[in-house]
Structures are given as C-alpha cells and as structure tokens.
Amino acid sequence: MSGRPQGLPIEVGGLTKRFGHVRAVEDLSFTVRPGVVTGFLGPNGAGKTTTMRMVLGLVAPTAGTATIGGKRYADLPRPSATVGAVLDASAVHPGHSARDHLHIYRTMGGHPPERVDRLLTRLGLDRAADRRTRTFSTGMRQRLGLATALLGDPRVLLLDEPGNGLDPEGIAWLRGLLRGLAAEGRTVLVSSHVLSEVQQIVDDVVVIREGRLVAAGPLAEIERLSPGTVLVRSPDAAALRTALLRGTARGGAADRVDLMPDGTLCVYGLADSAVADLAAAEQLRVYGLSAGTSLEQLFLRLAGDGAPAGLDRPSALTDEGRNRR
C-alpha cells in the first residue's frame, strides 16, 4: 500500500430512488468521513445496496446527489484508483484462479502487476492463489473481493456486507484489515444488516430503515444518548410485562417493554433492581436479569421504530456528526 492515501468524504444529499412504486431510498442525506470505518446499517431491504449503487453511479437517482470528494463517480478522473467496491463477492469466474482474477482486473484498471502478489499476501490468499475460485469458501470469496477492490490502492472503499459468510475468526481478521485501511487515512463504508457483525469494526454508523435515515454519527455518541435497558427472562413474560408497564407507586413504571424474538423482555426506563423488586412483589419468576445497553438491542430499536427514546431528533445527531467532520 502507498504511504498515506488521503481519504475523500462521501456525501449523500436528498438521495431518492424509486423503482416503480417501490421507494427504495427516500430523501437520504449523510456524510461518511475519511480515516474511520463507517457502518451502513439497516434491516434487509432498507435500501443500503441501492444507495451504494447510486454512489458508484450504477443506478441513476430519482432525485438528489451522491458525491465522492465533491465529484459524482462518473466525473472522477480515475475512478478505479479512487474508489474500490465489493457489491457481490460471489461474482467471480469459477474457472479462474484468484491470481488470474486479480490479473484481469488489474489489467483493466491499468494498475501495476506487483499489486497482485502484494494483495494476495495481504488478504491471506497466497496459498490459495492458484486454485480455481469454484473451490473457494464464502470467506475466501470475500477476501478475493476485497483484494479486487484494493487493486487501485483506492482512497475510498465501499463494501456491501463484507462480513457475510465469515466465521468469528474471519470477522476478527476483517476488523484488523478495515481498521488498518482506515488508519491509513482511507474512507471505509461497510454495510451490514447484522450490527453484531460490525460493532467491533465501526467508529461511525449510518442507520437507515425503509430508505430513510434513522440515525448517523459516531457510535459512541449514539450509545451515550441511548438509555440503558434491562433484559429479563421469565416463564410469566406476559404478566411481567404488564406489571412492569403498570409499575408500583414506589418503584415507578417502565417506559417501554419489548418482547424480543427469543422471548426475552427488554425493559426501558427502569433500573435492574427495580425490575427485580417489581417481579418479586408480583410473585413472578425471573430466570435471567442483566442490565446494560447491548448494541444489538440498540440496533433493533433504531431499525425497528425509527426514533428510540432519548434520541428524539435523530437529525440532531446527524448534524452533530456532520459538524465534527
């Protein structure tokens, strides 16, 4: 890799895409800053891929703009040396070896031949370099996709679900790679529909749901603005939920209680001791009780209802995030 590639911001303003009646992306605005890893998060179908495709000039916006360093992708002087992207890591010829694949793309991009061996080593593919990609695991395809994206030593990286198919060891490896690339000054945008997959990797987040912005800014700030929660399991979950919402004169009531898919109750607005006392007072059994803000819960809330308690104006956080840039 070259010394210090200066990153370029990705700026999305009022971006909108409709496919017929489907509103894939709706008036979306955010900025991705260089030098950090930004998670682009949202549930399946939220519009992440469509947004990335618009940033890369592969899909024409219905309205709005997407620029890289102030220029649309199509207006960049050497796009493949400025932006590297992996939208579909499975899109490799099954009969080509990893080395063949990289040589084809590096020739097309006009990049120096020595990049291929260097990237095969950096991406941990040197031993598999001459195997046909049809024998590759999903994780190896992800690595090859990343190597392809890095051929032009790009200042900006856009990766669509790079954690897909990676085991925990692969995720740890990805974390090291992406954080290293960001530390070199690059702009790194990584999409995921699973926060737990990227929570150890990202500094900033942009969360969207149904094509619209839910929250954006440094992850630490979003966590700080998110009140704590208590997780509790009970064979009497329905009765406990009712009791928590009703509360007691002494201990107060929960602001909200969500039943999670695994049957756990997620309680907002009450301390763990208050939840335990209330369960005891109502003679309801509890099997597990833990306090704290899990990022997964936060993500479920952000993605689930658009504006979590304590984050009344997600745009304020967005503005705050932008002002720091």
Ligand SMILES: Nc1ncnc2c1ncn2[C@@H]1O[C@H](COP(=O)(O)OP(=O)(O)OP(=O)(O)O)[C@@H](O)[C@H]1O
């Ligand atoms: N070419 C297309 N034609 C019609 N609808 C489309 C097209 N591409 C995307 N959509 C729709 O736009 C919406 C957003 O899709 P998109 O793939 O951008 O979401 P996503 O957040 O990337 O989801 P996933 O994590 O499942 O890939 C979905 O409702 C999808 O069905």
